[in-house]
Amino acid sequence: xxxxxxxxxxxxxxxxxxxxxxxxxxxxxxxxxxxxxxxxxxxxxxxxxxxxxxxxxxxxxxxxxxxxxxxxxxxxxxxxxxxxxxxxxxxxxxxxxxxxxxxxxxxxxxxxxxxxxxxxxxxxxxxxxxxxxxxxxxxxxxxxxxxxxxxxxxxxxxxxxxxxxxxxxxxxxxxxxxxxxxxxxxxxxxxxxxxxxxxxxxxxxxxxxxx
Numbered sequence: 428x429x430x431x432x433x434x435x436x437x438x439x440x441x442x443x444x445x446x447x448x449x450x451x452x453x454x455x456x457x458x459x460x461x462x463x464x465x466x467x468x469x470x471x472x473x474x475x476x477x478x479x480x481x482x483x484x485x486x487x488x489x490x491x492x493x494x495x496x497x498x499x500x501x502x503x504x505x506x507x508x509x510x511x512x513x514x515x516x517x518x519x520x521x522x523x524x525x526x527x528x529x530x531x532x533x534x535x536x537x538x539x540x541x542x543x544x545x546x547x548x549x550x551x552x553x554x555x556x557x558x559x560x561x562x563x564x565x566x567x568x569x570x571x572x573x574x575x576x577x578x579x580x581x582x583x584x585x586x587x588x589x590x591x592x593x594x595x596x597x598x599x600x601x602x603x604x605x606x607x608x609x610x611x612x613x614x615x616x617x618x619x620x621x622x623x624x625x626x627x628x629x630x631x632x633x634x635x636x637x638x
Contacts, residue, residue: 434589437611445507472591474565513630567597592621
């Protein structure tokens with residue numbers, strides 16, 4: 428059976444509240460204007476440093492912002508999420524079908540592991556691969572490479588499942604199949620332009636296309 432890599436934010440959980448509140452907290456701590464909600468929501472998916480850099484335009488300020496973001500995320504933000512309807516059932520069905528499941532996310536790995544451990548289906552994932560705290564690993568192609576290495580997997584036998592273009596671009600980079608999902612933060616147009624092989628509208632559709 429296939430090895431399935433799941434994105435976290437926008438794929439397994441709706442984490443918009445936690446992410447946007449922590450980003451706003453970082454700007455407030457720096458004495459900077461807080462971007463509007465639409466701008467902050469667009470940050471769900473990319474690495475934090477990539478999102479902060481164009482607005483702060485200074486590497487030292489970006490690092491300060493990341494630290495301020497993390498301080499609130501550690502205490503509050505990690506738990507400010509909801510599980511998408513149907514995801515628990517989809518994960519259980521995929522597990523029962525014999526697929527190997529793992530999480531590959533641009534969220535830093537300690538926080539990602541904390542979230543996955545709190546989910547009722549978190550034990551179905553064999554590993555959680557996330558960004559390093561220093562940013563050395565933060566982009567999807569690098570994270571997928573790390574996942575392939577850790578699991579000893581062949582990209583030809585793997586599928587990346589996610590809601591943003593970064594997930595699909597990571598899949599394309601490794602010549603693996605990419606499944607885009609529409610219940611998260613990316614549009615069908617974004618996903619298809621980024622190279623999604625398949626786009627599904629509901630979690631229940633994953634079992635049909637993941638074989």
